Amino acid sequence: MRTMMASGDQVEFRTETGKSAKLEGSFFVRGRTKPAVALLAALLLLCISLGCSQRPAGLSVAAGDDRMAADCLDAAKHALGTGAEIAKCGHLVGGLSVEAVAFIRLERFKDNADGLPVKRLVILRTADSHWYTALDVAKEVQNPSGYIGIDYIDDSEQYPGFRAAFLDRRADGKVGFVLQLTYLRQDGTSEGLPMWIAWNPDVGRFQEFTVNEEPGGFVQEVKNPPHIRSAK
DSSP states (O other): OEEEEETTEEEEEOOSOOSOOEETTEEEETTEEEOOHHHHHHHHHHHHHTTOOEEOSOOOOOTTOHHHHHHHHHHHHHHHOTTOEEEEEEOTTSSSOOEEEEEEEOTTSOOBTTBEEEEEEEEEEEETTEEEEEEEESSSEEETTEEOSOSSEETTOOOOEEEEEEEEEOTTSOEEEEEEEEEEOTTSOEEEEEEEEEEETTTTEEEEEESSSSSOEEEOOBSSOOEEOOOO
């Protein structure tokens, strides 16, 4: 059972299933209890007022830095194969390390204003002249320390991929690279609320960042989430 805050009141939810189910102003999304839609709408309006921008696709790299772009593409193809594409490449989170956002496109769906459809996505990062996988978005979302954005894994759910977008400001207004992920249904529509992932310099990892829970901020990974089957 998770305890969350909604409209200033403490509300308890049982998470026996991962199906979407509206309940007392909140609803379940993909193994997580999420807050009310009205709260999300308010946060999105705040983000717009602060000048957040969302960019679906397209290589972003410093002008004239062909070597960096080539290194990012080489790392992407090594990690994901020849079908890999690059969405971002550069010093995305500050510091000397280089980050590359690489993905395999989910061909049956088209890009739209909410982002690009991906079957697989990774954030690669340099450390001691070598690349490592700092974030892996496959069936679930993981960093080297555990699972992100879930409390449990529903083995009966079958999602073809995610829709990914890139923001330049966190939900709390702080400027910085943010990956926004939304689960895709089989018909290409989005499932539930988006997940925001940003770099946490205090722990040196990409983690979920939220203002939708109490307390807000970066959310600790789940190392060994339980498995359930909500669909019989």
